[in-house]
Amino acid sequence: MSFFARSPWILHYDGSSCNGCDIEVLACLTPLYDVERFGVINTGNPKHADILLVTGSVNERNVEILGNLYRQMPDPKVVVAVGACACSGGIFARAYNVQGGIDQVLPVDVYVPGCAARPESIIDGVVQAIAVLERKREAAA
Amino acid sequence: MKRTVVPMGPQHPVLPEPLVLDLILEDERVVDAVPTIGYIHRGLEAMVERVEYTEMGFVVERICGICSFQHGMGYCLALERIMGVEVPDRARWLRLVWAELARIQSHLLWLGLGADAFGFEHLFMHCWRMRERLLDIFEATTGGRIIHSVNRIGGVKRDIADPELAAIVASLRELGEGFAETARVFRTDPSIHHRLARVGVLPAADAHALGAVGPMARASGIRLDTRLDAGADSGGLYEALGFEPVVEQDGDCLARVLVRVREVEQSIELVRRAVERMPKGEGLPIETKVRGVPDGETFLRLEQPRGEVVYFVRANGSRFLERLRVRTPTFANIPAMIRLVKGCDLADVPNIVLTIDPCISCTER
């Protein structure tokens, strides 16, 4: 295991989520789930982050934001779509201002299903993201 | 005269949801603030065109993942009113219990976020730790932690057995005992007072003029609570419980925090009294079968954790509603927030933004 596996720092962005998945992402940080056990820090800053967790779907306005955040993350980096909306647009896929899942915009590495995604699922997603991160680092090295 | 421009949001760790504030600062005093929202607008009111009224409730309860229960309940109440459906007593009481549980959950969540906004990480952790107890109750009784999907037009889908209700009351009593300590922290911690007292003061007159609702209005000394005034969501149940809204006078960030602290305590008590009062027994009806299609319109208000929510529904006798309009409490509180941000310090901005308990996804739908 390299240092990446032990220190995955995350950035969370709320695309156009209903807050359900957002608060579950936050709940992962709190005592009952405590993802800091895996070295996770919620950085809030793309420049510090290794894993981008996106909740909610893509719409006209956040395409640009998602792109900026993704670009500002230094390599290697991984994108995790959290929740049905981020994976596919979910129940809002047919709403007029929703373009669909975030894989419309960013290369998504891990899909976490659920409405709302449960903390356990999010932890699974982060663990899987760590593996992808590791693969990407090896590929780059 | 040169000033600092701070682009706060759409991605900013202090803001749980995308919200844009262009802050213009001198030193760290905000001399101007230009807000923008619109990053979460999905257009779900227009989904009435494509989702039948029976399933539209699932869309409405996803307006917001924090007050999801009340959104589902409000939609069902509106449709029940249009269709003239009488909801069984037990279901009405169950809805009240869940609604108050949701309020506790929402307030604990918010108290945590608020604590994090003024840099009190442990308090955030602790509030969210307490909140998990509510989520467990919800998952056990409705099948979902966040999105409960337990309302349906005509009643509720699941009953809570009487022993389970008693267990919930006992669990809440335990929560309340633990929460007393946390409440004391909010009330007496000097560092919290330093950050919140006399910050973002909204006088009662301004709160009224700007249309503030919910804890935001109540913290400014306005006795405004839809549970009391409209009675739409309870049909007199709250009066039966001797409900009296929590009101604070100072109108500052601290008052807004304390209103919610006291409402947590109040809701725990309301659940206890409701369980005491509700009709008991096995196999009581919890739903009235609904037939036909809705026709007509209604205007319904009820009290969410963040304040008064308004549903306007117009149906035209088809399986698709003609118009659904949800005016959420945050929508009503944003004008007041914008007013408060000007003139405060940069470090106060998160507190002021958060003490309206913003739910942008509610606001933008």
Place this chain on the structure above:
Amino acid sequence: MDGGAFLDRVAAYARDGWRLVLINTTAVLPGEATPDGAFDVSWSFARGAELEHLAERVLPGEAVPSISGSFPGAFLYENEMRELFGVEVTGIDVDLQGQLYRTATRVPFSPSAIRARLEATGRLERSGGHGPGTGHPKPEATA
């Protein structure tokens, strides 16, 4: 609508201690009475448990006066009305310049936009012949 008289009534509400609860707009699809469609706009005020509404039918191209003079919190509703429905509002004190939502579809709740969506889902015949009144199609067969 008579703008002056309307604003006077709104001002009376403000004076008497009412608060603004909602400004709601409903699009009315083109029909016999309103060949270009219309908007049902209502202003709702509350005082304690009391609730009162002012309702107006506004035709496309007609302007609605802003009530932000009496109710400063109204600007958000009015900007929304203009941006999502295309109802012109005159004299908003905080004019967000159509940047409130910046939707991908411009004016998504205008009668024509609604109509386009309904046609796309097959719930409305493209020719658009349907009954008068509120305009929405009566239930088609949902076999």
Place this chain on the structure above:
Amino acid sequence: MPNPLALPMVRRSVRNLFSPPATRRYPSHVRAAFPGARGTVEFDLSTCVFCNLCARRCPAVAITCDREHWTFAIDQLRCIACGVCAEVCNKGSLRMTTERRAVRGQLDVPGGGRPGREEWRKPAPAVAAGGAGEG
């Protein structure tokens, strides 16, 4: 003004320090699901009559039920686990279980997942836009 030296949270901090953590140590310890929890919708092909009712009622349009080719699929990434399909299914072919749905990698997703937009995958421009005195 409260006493500036009294910090009421200290008690909680100290008590926590000397008590076991509250953490549920997922994934090494997995908590049993609540009996009525809504997890995954399971489908039983053998009893399905392809009536399409579930697909029509699904608010998320996550079900494709093709009567002509006798195919049926639930897009688990789109499903919101509302339980409507299981409720309306007359044949009991759809059932809501308490199981959590699995996390998917890019390759596990039908179609391999979309790659996202090309422009975001390019490295940042190596041009020092207005670099310090490069002119």
Place this chain on the structure above:
Amino acid sequence: MSDLVVLLIAFPLAVGALLLVVRDAAARNAVVVAACAVVAVATVAAALSFPNAPAFFGLPGAVPLGALDSAILTAEAGLALFVVVVGLRHRRPLGPAMALAQLGIAAWLELTGRLNEPDPGRLFWFDRLTLVLVLIVGLVGPAICVHALGYMRDYQRSYPRTRGRRTSFFGLLFIFLGAMFGLVTSNDLPLLHVFWEATTLCSFLLIGYTRTEETIGYAFRALEMNLLGGLGFSVAILLLAGQPGGLDLARLTSGPAGSAVLPAVALLALAGLAKSAQMPFSSWLLGAMHAPSPTSALLHSSTMVKAGVFLLLRLAPAMAGSAVGSLVAFVGLLTFLAVSFAAVTERNTKTVLAYSTIASLGLVTGCAGVGVPETVWVGVLIVIFHAVAKSLLFLVVGTLENRLYTKDMEQFDGLLSRMRRLSVLALTGIAGMFIAPFGLVIAKWAAIKAFLDVPGWQGAAFLLVMAFGSSLTIFYWGKLLLKVLSTRAVAAEERTLEARVSRFEWAAETALAAAVVAVAAGVGLISEHVVTPYASAAFHAPPRTMLAIPPLTIGLLLLAVLALPVLALWASRRTDYDLTDFYASGRTASAGHRIGGALGTTRQVTLRNYYLEGIVDGRLVFRAGTLVCGLLLAVLVGQGLVSLA
């Protein structure tokens, strides 16, 4: 030796007179450059011929003393007459009144014959302090004059109305230098007084150069405050006139002053405080900021104010241990603290530089007032380091002002991206002012160590002043550094701004920057060969070893500090960076430092330093300091007047 000194005094005066009539720009440039070269060479020659021991000498040849006396009186009369004329023309009677009073004293002394005949062999005094001052005046001064050749050309574009007056400007600069040379070498107090008043008058004319109502007001403020000091000087001469050898500066300051001469020493200190712009006289130097930058540089670094602290340092042995010394020390240190507070709330760069000058001089004043060998050691070091660093800074700010048309430091954003070379020069100057191990920090450190030995509550008070004052210094210089060092995506045309800076300016600034580094590197040598011997001689006792840090450590540290800009410059050749790639909450940033703003606009990212609003009220602190120091001075002067009565 004596020939060189007379040359140093007379030559600039002559060149100045010449320049007053040269109108052709090319000719003026040639004359100025040549004269500067001569002055610099003569200065170096004088320094090299310094015999390693204090020297006293008179005028070369046989100039009769009577002629000198009448020359002095004539000069005094001329100066007074000039003040009377301009004062009356502008209806400012205070200056003429004080000038006439001084003339009256001089005339009375002369006519009544009360003035002791000076020792013809002791008219001039050249020791290590003189050496230091001569080097500063003779090397920094010419650099400023050369710089002014380029600066004034651009300045006239900004202020076209001053076009015709460039001639007198350069003439005055040289006359000023000549007067300064005379001031620092004179041993006879009446002679010194003439030069003293000459510098006052020169500064008056230079400050009022643009002749706007505003600058004339500032010029009169400077004139009046300095004439007040000069009046004190005159009264001191009056008091000392009867004492045997009393007008001999070297004898007067050879040890602690007796009660008979102490009042006169106090009045001389008053003159020094006024000239070095200590509180309550600080406002004249702030007003002087409105003059062209070479004037500011000259007043601040090599001439005017240095004359003030020069006199105070001279008086240090005489004031030692007396109440006068304590009062002067408190005035100096309080000034240091108060203007440091004021500086953190100021955004006009030149004003910040002015506050910093007053603060540095306050420290020197404090050191002189404490009056032990160690503090005098510190004081002289500060004079040296401050002169080079501050002149560089004023010149750089002047150049910046002509390019950016502002003195507001908030407009210096992205300076490193816009003007790389000028930024490096500015960095050097700022580093010289407050970064370890550049001289001023060494001096501050040594001052703290020296104050540790001041007994009683005063020691603790001095240390508190040093601790807070130094921290404030770090704050306001740090803010300026933030502006200079900042990078941003700028438009291409902004990066060509530097191309139009004249070679005169580059030459002067580069030379001074080199001097900043050189004196920092050579601090060990300077201490060993100049400052320590001076302090020993002045107090007849060697100072404790002050440089406990091995010079090697300082050298290494200096190398490390210098490595930073070099590394930064080297790194700026890299291309793997993107100036628009800063964190903007996910918004899109683009060239010109714009980001997507609220409501669909784009917005320029501007950044403003903090000015501690609501915490520190600069004006209030300044006024309070002026008041307190004014009271202290009233006590000081009161002593002198009581003894006069």
Place this chain on the structure above:
Amino acid sequence: MNDVLVTALFLLLAPLAGGVLAGADRVVTARMQGRVGPPLGQPFYDVGKLLQKDARQVNPVAEPLLLGHLAFMALSGALVVGGADLLFTVFVFALAALCLVLAAGSVSSPFSHAGAERELIVLLATEPFFILMLAAVCKATGASTYGGVLASPVAVAAALPGVLLAFLFVATIKLRKSPFDVSASHHPHQELVNGLTSDLSGRLIAWVHLAHWYETALLAVFVTLFFNWSVPLGLAAFLAAYALEVLVDNSTSRAKWQLVLRSSWAVTLVFTGGNLLALFLLAR
């Protein structure tokens, strides 16, 4: 020779000790919050990862300045234990802090800039104390070097109780602990988005971490000055103080910078100044 050895040991061990302390801090913090928390070696994993990760540089100046920050922070500690004049090191210490301010401020970004300004205010708030503390130590012992203070028969802590008290206060600021972590914070929800390090990435953040470990070690060395009769006791006192800081960190919210500046000056003036005054008055 001994000095050289001690200096080398400090340069090698200080980051190790600082890192372990940072790890322990995170574990204890997590436990105080009722969580399990990261492994003890987490800070080292973080720095290791940051060194492996790409660095997106916004300008070419930041990295040299950050390396300067690291170098001067290490140097100021090394100078202290290596026997240089104590009062001189405080200026090197300030220079190190200044380098960080400039590195952040060299990026013209609103958040970095605000962080830099706040760090400058932190410097303004703490610098008077450090000057006065070292002056007081020198005055009390008559020594001017670390070795001299340790050899002095005067028990510094007994002579300088007020200064020690003020140290506890100022250390909260320097260790970036709540309520005084105004310029940087590891807490996710912060208005400045980390402020100082907003625009740093990859190894650039690693330099900041390493420098902070040196800074922590230097503060520990400062504490041993007070307990000059026994260095182990001093280190134990530092650990106790650190534990107290962690407890306070977990039991308070973040103050505003205005309060930090005002209170820190007040504490410096009253406790340090008062103690110093007593020292001078009793010295005769």
